[in-house]
Each structure stands twice: as C-alpha cells, then as structure tokens.
Amino acid sequence: xxxxxxxxxxxxxxxxxxxxxxxxxxxxxxxxxxxxxxxxxxxxxxxxxxxxxxxxxxxxxxxxxxxxxxxxxxxxxxxxxxxxxxxxxxxxxxxxxxxxxxxxxxxxxxxxxxxxxxxxxxxxxxxxxxxxxxxxxxxxxxxxxxxxxxxxxxxxxxxxxxxxxxxxxxxxxxxxxxxxxxxxxxxxxxxxxxxxxxxxxxxxxxxxxxxxxxxxxxxxxxxxxxxxxxxxxxxxxxxxxxxxxxxxxxxxxxxxxxxxxxxxxxxxxxxxxxxxxxxxxxxxxxxxxxxxxxxxxxxxxxxxxxxxxxxxxxxxxxxxxxxxxxxxxxxxxxxxxxxxxxxxxxxxxxxxxxxxxxxxxxxxxxxxxxxx
Amino acid sequence: xxxxxxxxxxxxxxxxxxxxxxxxxxxxxxxxxxxxxxxxxxxxxxxxxxxxxxxxxxxxxxxxxxxxxxxxxxxxxxxxxxxxxxxxxxxxxxxxxxxxxxxxxxxxxxxxxxxxxxxxxxxxxxxxxxxxxxxxxxxxxxxxxxxxxxxxxxxxxxxxxxxxxxxxxxxxxxxxxxxxxxxxxxxxxxxxxxxxxxxxxx
Numbered sequence: 324x325x326x327x328x329x330x331x332x333x334x335x336x337x338x339x340x341x342x343x344x345x346x347x348x349x350x351x352x353x354x355x356x357x358x359x360x361x362x363x364x365x366x367x368x369x370x371x372x373x374x375x376x377x378x379x380x381x382x383x384x385x386x387x388x389x390x391x392x393x394x395x396x397x398x399x400x401x402x403x404x405x406x407x408x409x410x411x412x413x414x415x416x417x418x419x420x421x422x423x424x425x426x427x428x429x430x431x432x433x434x435x436x437x438x439x440x441x442x443x444x445x446x447x448x449x450x451x452x453x454x455x456x457x458x459x460x461x462x463x464x465x466x467x468x469x470x471x472x473x474x475x476x477x478x479x480x481x482x483x484x485x486x487x488x489x490x491x492x493x494x495x496x497x498x499x500x501x502x503x504x505x506x507x508x509x510x511x512x513x514x515x516x517x518x519x520x521x522x523x524x525x526x527x528x529x530x531x532x533x534x535x536x537x538x539x540x541x542x543x544x545x546x547x548x549x550x551x552x553x554x555x556x557x558x559x560x561x562x563x564x565x566x567x568x569x570x571x572x573x574x575x576x577x578x579x580x581x582x583x584x585x586x587x588x589x590x591x592x593x594x595x596x597x598x599x600x601x602x603x604x605x606x607x608x609x610x611x612x613x614x615x616x617x618x619x620x621x622x623x624x625x626x627x628x629x630x631x632x633x634x635x636x637x638x639x640x641x642x643x644x645x646x647x648x649x650x651x652x653x654x655x656x657x658x659x660x661x662x663x664x665x666x667x668x669x670x671x672x673x674x675x676x677x678x679x680x681x682x683x684x685x686x687x688x689x690x691x692x693x694x695x
Numbered sequence: 696x697x698x699x700x701x702x703x704x705x706x707x708x709x710x711x712x713x714x715x716x717x718x719x720x721x722x723x724x725x726x727x728x729x730x731x732x733x734x735x736x737x738x739x740x741x742x743x744x745x746x747x748x749x750x751x752x753x754x755x756x757x758x759x760x761x762x763x764x765x766x767x768x769x770x771x772x773x774x775x776x777x778x779x780x781x782x783x784x785x786x787x788x789x790x791x792x793x794x795x796x797x798x799x800x801x802x803x804x805x806x807x808x809x810x811x812x813x814x815x816x817x818x819x820x821x822x823x824x825x826x827x828x829x830x831x832x833x834x835x836x837x838x839x840x841x842x843x844x845x846x847x848x849x850x851x852x853x854x855x856x857x858x859x860x861x862x863x864x865x866x867x868x869x870x871x872x873x874x875x876x877x878x879x880x881x882x883x884x885x886x887x888x889x890x891x892x893x894x895x896x897x
Contacts, residue, residue: 336745344763345737349730351768399775424727441727478727689730 342685349688400425402442415456416447428459443475450492459499460485463516466495470510479626482591488513581612588619593627604644614645618653625656631663651677655686662693670694722780725771733771740784744791750857751795751850753838762798766791785867792850792868799846840890848883855880 400407401424408418415435419425423442429435434455437444448456448467456467460476461483470492477484487496493509508514584599600616607613621637624630638657645653654677661670671694681687715735716724724732741763748762770787777786837856841849847869854865862880866873 336742340760341738341741344741344760344767345734347764348737348767348771349734351764352733352771355768355772440723478724478729483724 343683346683346685346687353688400427415449418445418447420444439474439476441476441478443473445471445473447471448492461516462499464497464499466497467492470494472508479629482627484515486513486515580606581610581616584616584619588623591627593623597623597628611646614641614648617641617644618649618656621656625660625663631660635660635664651681651684651686654680655684655690658690658693667694717781718783719780722774722777722783726774736771736783737767740787743784744787747788747791747858748795751792751853752798753842758798762791762795765794769794789868789870792854793870796846796850796869799849803846837887840887844883844886848879848886851876851879852883852887 400419402419402421406418406420408416417437420443423444424440425442425444426438426440427436428438432454434457436455436457436459437446438459444458446456446458446467448470458465458467458474460474463485465472465474465487470489472487472489472492472494475484475486475488477486487494487508489508489510489512491510493507495507496514506514580599580603584596584603587593587596587599597620600620603610604613604616604620617637618641621634621641624637625634634656638653638660641653642650654673657673658670658677661667661673674690674694677684677690678687684690718736718739721732721736721739725736744763744766745759748759748766752758752762766787769790770783774780777783841852844852850869851865854860854868860868862873862876865880866876869876
C-alpha cells in the first residue's frame with residue numbers, strides 16, 4: 324500500500340526471517356491438507372472412505388448435471404485415484420481422468436465451458452447447433468466442433484504443457500480471450516503446446532512470431548505445433564523454443580553470458596539458458612558464479628526439460644563447482660532427483676543428509692515427504 | 696492538525712519483484728497447489744504485507760510475523776474465493792487489515808481485562824533514519840496516541856494517514872461502507888486533535 328522506498332520495515336526483513344516466514348507458511352499449508360491423508364491411511368476404514376468418495380463424486384456429478392446453468396463457476400470436480408465419468412443432459416459424455424481438476428464455468432443450452440486446472444479430461448461431445456462447447460487449459464481454449472477429444476494439462480514448477488488429441492471430429496484451438504483461431508486439430512491428430520507459465524516472455528515471443536510469415540523465418544512453438552497437427556498430427560518434437568534455437572548468440576563478454584543466461588532462464592527460454600550457462604562455465608574457469616550456473620543448468624534440466632538423469636549429473640557438477648555455497652538447495656534438489664529416478668536408497672541418504680544438516684531448512688517440508 | 700498528517704506517499708505501489716508472470720497467472724497456478732507459484736506470490740507481496748502489518752499492529756516482531764503468516768495462509772488456502780486473480784494484491788491487503796483488526800480488538804479486550812500487559816511499542820521503529828527531530832517527535836506522538844484509539848478508528852486512521860489510502864480503498868480493505876469509513880475517520884481526527892490540544896496546552 325505504501326511506497327516501498329518509504330517503508331521503514333525494509334531493513335528488518337532479513338533473508339533468514341523471510342525464509343523462516345515462508346517455511347512456517349508452507350508448513351501450515353501442508354498441515355491444512357494433512358487430515359485427508361491421515362484419514363486415507365486408516366486401513367480399516369479405506370473401503371468405507373472409498374465408497375464415501377465414490378458417492379461424493381457421483382453426487383457432485385449429478386448435482387452438476389442439474390445445477391442452474393447461469394452462474395460460474397458452477398462446480399469444481401477433482402479426482403484422486405479414480406476417474407470420474409458422467410453424461411450431460413444433452414448427451415455429451417465427459418471422463419475426468421485420475422489426479423485431475425476441472426472447473427465448470429458454464430453449462431447451458433448456449434454454451435458449456437470447462438476449465439482444466441490439471442490432469443486430463445476426455446470429452447465425447449454431441450454436436451448441437453448454436454451451442455458452444457469449450458475447454459480452457461492454461462492460455463488456450465479448445466473449442467469443440469462436435470467431436471471426441473482429450474485435453475491434457477501437465478503442470479510443473481516451471482509452467483504447464485497443454486496437449487490436445489482428437490479422436491473424432493475436430494476442434495479449434497485459440498488463445499483464451501482471443502477470437503482468432505490458432506489452428507484446427509482434426510481426427511487422428513494431436514497438438515501440444517509447451518506453454519511455460521513462468522515464461523511470459525516466451526509467450527510474447529510466440530505471439531510476435533505468429534506474425535512472421537517469410538519462408539524460413541523462425542517460428543513460434545505454437546506455429547510448429549500447428550504445422551505438425553496439420554501435416555500429420557504428431558506432437559511437436561522440440562516445442563520449447565525453436566525460435567531461440569536459431570538465434571545467434573553473438574560475441575559476449577563472460578559477464579554478459581551469465582546475465583544473458585539468467586535472463587533467458589527467467590523468461591522461460593530454457594534451452595537457450597542452458598547453452599549460455601554452459602558457455603559461461605567453459606569460458607570462465609575462475610568465476611565464482613560457475614557453481615551457480617551449474618546449479619541453474621541442473622534445475623532447468625529437471626524442471627523445464629524433465630530430464631532427471633542429466634539433472635543428477637548437473638547437480639554433482641554444481642556441488643564440485645560451488646565450493647559449499649547454496650549447498651542446502653543442491654541437497655534438496657538431489658533428494659528430488661533421486662526420488663524422481665526411483666533411486667530410493669540414494670534418495671533416503673540425500674534426504675537424511677539434508678535433514679541432519681538443515682534442521683530448520685527452508686526445503687525441509689518437501690524433503691521430508693520424499694522417499695518415505 | 697498538528698500530529699496527524701500525511702506521513703507517507705499516497706502512491707499505492709506494489710512492492711517486490713514485478714518481473715515474471717502476472718499475479719493473475721500465479722494465482723491460477725497456485726490454486727492447483729503448485730508450491731512454486733504460492734512461494735512466488737509470497738515473495739512478491741511480502742514487503743508490502745510486512746510493512747502494513749508492522750504499521751497496523753505497532754507491536755513486537757513476533758506479533759507482526761504471526762500476522763504475516765496468518766494473512767498468507769488465509770490467502771493462499773482460499774485462492775478459490777478470489778474472483779479476479781489479478782486483484783490478488785488488494786485482496787491480500789484486505790485480509791491483512793481485517794486480521795490485524797481482529798488481533799487489535801482481542802489485544803485491547805485482554806488488556807482491559809488485565810489478562811495481558813499493555814502493549815509496549817518501540818516508537819523509534821516507525822521513524823526513518825534521517826527524519827528531522829521535529830518530524831520524528833510527531834511520528835512518535837502519533838503512534839503513541841493511536842495505541843489508545845478504538846481499534847476501528849486506529850485502523851482507519853492508519854490506512855488514511857500512514858498508508859495514504861483514499862476512502863473507497865479503506866472501505867474495501869476494512870470491508871465496510873464508505874460512509875462508515877468517513878464517520879470513523881472524522882471521530883479519529885477529532886480524537887487526535889483533542890490529544891494534540893492537550894499536549895500543546897501543557
């Protein structure tokens with residue numbers, strides 16, 4: 324509410340205090356979720372609980388199907404280990420896959436609008452004249468022409484990816500809030516967008532690139548995906564950033580390379596960021612930021628490229644180069660990587676090392692929950 | 696009006712890192728339980744929330760930290776109730792103000808009942824380094840007086856005179872009507888004026 328420069332509290336917010344505050348908040352947010360897990364762990368009650376959930380979901384589905392159709396959101400449908408299938412009054416069938424969450428924004432004779440927050444939903448939509456059926460997923464709107472299709476949204480720490488697979492009929496994909504159709508996906512085709520949540524710059528770059536139509540010009544991820552969909556329906560192979568992969572890195576000073584890498588990372592251009600960090604590490608053997616650069620490479624490989632094997636190698640290199648700085652972050656990441664790779668013993672060792680070294684560590688809550 | 700005057704810029708700027716995704720996008724992501732998005736919202740708004748909590752409570756750092764935690768936990772666990780994700784900052788401020796008001800009312804009641812000690816405030820904590828001695832004295836006096844005001848008047852006056860908010864913004868933050876805000880501000884200003892007269896007549 325006040326001008327930050329005029330805020331006497333500024334100097335009192337140390338990094339340690341900030342970390343402690345967030346740690347407590349994260350802990351309380353976790354605790355708020357725990358009762359469900361505790362109840363779920365009571366073996367004797369499991370069947371009863373499962374039946375209860377099933378009844379609850381069935382009730383939610385029935386309720387949704389009969390809810391007044393004007394206001395939004397009408398309901399939120401969340402699944403855990405089971406899928407949820409139901410049929411709308413007008414005959415369209417929906418199946419919410421396990422571990423998914425869908426918000427029902429509108430359901431009327433004029434329009435059905437769903438928002439996929441995570442997971443996947445299968446829609447078998449009956450064609451109805453003058454009725455708009457759409458699924459929103461991140462930045463994209465999948466508008467139905469009368470079809471059977473699947474929309475998936477994978478949410479990661481770095482952003483989210485939306486995938487559309489059409490089994491029958493056709494859909495149109497748009498940016499949410501924009502009427503211009505990006506492209507149409509037909510039966511047997513699929514489309515994928517590496518939509519990086521934490522990378523608005525990339526999305527802006529994609530939008531800008533959509534206007535480029537010279538032959539051979541760099542294309543945005545969306546364009547490449549669209550082309551793939553139009554020419555055979557295969558998912559894009561390297562959607563992260565073909566635009567930047569063609570960009571000349573140009574002559575840079577060592578300092579520039581690190582800063583440019585960080586800028587690329589912040590704007591979601593993961594591959595370019597990794598290239599620049601690697602270049603910096605090679606070209607700057609004396610620079611103390613090499614450890615940080617190595618850590619960032621590992622983090623990007625894990626979060627943006629979903630490549631835990633490379634991330635593990637990267638973390639080991641970061642340990643060597645960092646000289647003990649940000650050891651806590653590296654250790655926490657090691658636990659996550661081992662866990663992701665299914666290396667339970669290594670995960671437990673790394674976890675125990677972390678917990679012993681950082682009794683009040685900022686990653687403690689997440690680390691404790693891994694490789695039990 | 697001697698003591699009570701505008702102490703800060705009225706520019707209602709957000710603080711924290713403004714690069715990266717918008718609040719709206721972070722809120723949408725945080726609603727799915729994504730911890731990185733929740734943490735990004737926390738870091739982005741922490742300084743503003745901490746400053747507001749500090750000035751509203753005028754209490755110990757433990758009290759302020761408790762309020763900060765309560766406010767963020769409330770906000771991050773109730774994101775589904777936020778109709779306009781881009782309005783996260785204002786919504787969070789309103790949560791801080793209401794939570795602070797509750798705490799102040801409870802503290803005032805307990806103090807009256809003799810169950811807790813009268814709050815001890817380090818008035819120097821509100822004075823920026825480099826402030827002129829006259830101005831520093833005024834600030835200390837203002838906060839000294841505010842401690843004795845009824846809670847709602849104290850909060851309203853702090854939001855107006857310290858945070859620099861206008862009437863509609865105060866109404867939104869406190870969850871009351873604009874006319875109620877005006878009434879409370881008028882009473883608070885009169886109370887402050889009387890206190891000022893008492894002091895200057897000594």
